Amino acid sequence: GTPSEETNGAKVPMAAAGLFDEFDAALIVHPGARTTVDAASLAIDAIEFTFLGKAAHAAGAPHEGINALDAVISLFNNLNALREHLTSDVRIHGIISEGGVAPNIVPERAVARFYFRAAERAYLNEVVGKAKKVAEAAALATGCRLEMCNFELSFDNLHSNKLLAATYKTHLEALGVTDIESPSGGKGSTDMGNVSQVTPAIHPSMCIGPKTLVGHTHEFCQAAASPEALAAMLVAAKAMALTGLDVLTDSTLRKQIRAEFAAGKR
Incomplete structure (x- = not known):
């Protein structure tokens, strides 16, 4: 993660400067009311x-x-x-x-x-x-x-890498997460979209509270500070680490992820 994923997102100038160009993959998880592995966001x-x-x-x-x-x-x-x-x-x-x-x-x-x-x-x-x-x-x-x-930096839409998301999902399930939902189509925006334009990326969500939880509210702030949110964060971090390990050690997977990314850019 980087500071200010919204407004003047720090990843925008980083992506523009080519700092992610040589990455094999980029992963970030956002807390939310649902657990998903294949998110989208708006430009x-x-x-x-x-x-x-x-x-x-x-x-x-x-x-x-x-x-x-x-x-x-x-x-x-x-x-x-x-x-x-x-x-x-x-x-x-x-x-x-x-x-x-x-x-x-x-x-x-x-x-x-x-x-x-x-x-x-x-x-x-x-x-x-x-x-x-x-x-x-x-x-x-x-x-x-x-x-x-x-008055703020522009964000591109998020292109989620399907194979990278599937790999992350496999590890979530192995860690005991069962309530994984299909994405409903993101209506927010994030500077991770700019990263996804230059390297394979995913931006899944991890449930930290009830389905009625809405971002940018006092209730969400309270949920994010709860023991349940900490436990969810640790599970998500483990799944990301294991996904990263797969990308680093499995050359076939790495090539397939890159091929999907390249196909999406055409």
């Missing part, structure tokens, strides 16, 4: 839209102002309209991080931050291109100036 771009208008007294001289907040609201509305024409794997969610300073001042600056996600990087690039045109339209309609930038 993600984090885009900040800044609209710049002109301040004016909102009651005394509104005609002198250019309302940047109107542009942000238009952006939200038009992105909501865009959703209808995107595939079901796409996720668009955002916030208004700046929206003005006082009700009696026409906002001269407004900022929105959005996450755009999709199952494949190529399609996400299309989605973000459309979103930027939507932002340009909002700026044009309101008379604002628009600035756009990435």
Whole structure:
């Protein structure tokens, strides 16, 4: 593992610098409400839209102002309209991080931050291109100036190596884990996706609590600190170590894993 698997994931610059290129395999396990061995994740771009208008007294001289907040609201509305024409794997969610300073001042600056996600990087690039045109339209309609930038690093979607996952599953079962579920399709994003683009990789999940457990909650935090979670972590660590040993000592397995990875890149 590395710090910050989300937001500015540390593995993104590491992968870009070629640090994983010579690896035979990369494995990481995430705690969760279910045990799976073959996970997926969405590619993600984090885009900040800044609209710049002109301040004016909102009651005394509104005609002198250019309302940047109107542009942000238009952006939200038009992105909501865009959703209808995107595939079901796409996720668009955002916030208004700046929206003005006082009700009696026409906002001269407004900022929105959005996450755009999709199952494949190529399609996400299309989605973000459309979103930027939507932002340009909002700026044009309101008379604002628009600035756009990435406020976090971009993650690629995760390509899970099936043979590597099957090897890990064999060791989980040998260690007594029986409640292994089929993946339901990950809707989150992780910098492990970037690693999986340059070397065979898996990102399974290990159950640490009830099926109702949801990530990024107080309940998940409490579950992660429980004795049950520690026991699950030790089992997952053993299974990863045994999988790594197989990769290191079995040249045939290693070649097959690499062949699957190469086929997926074509």
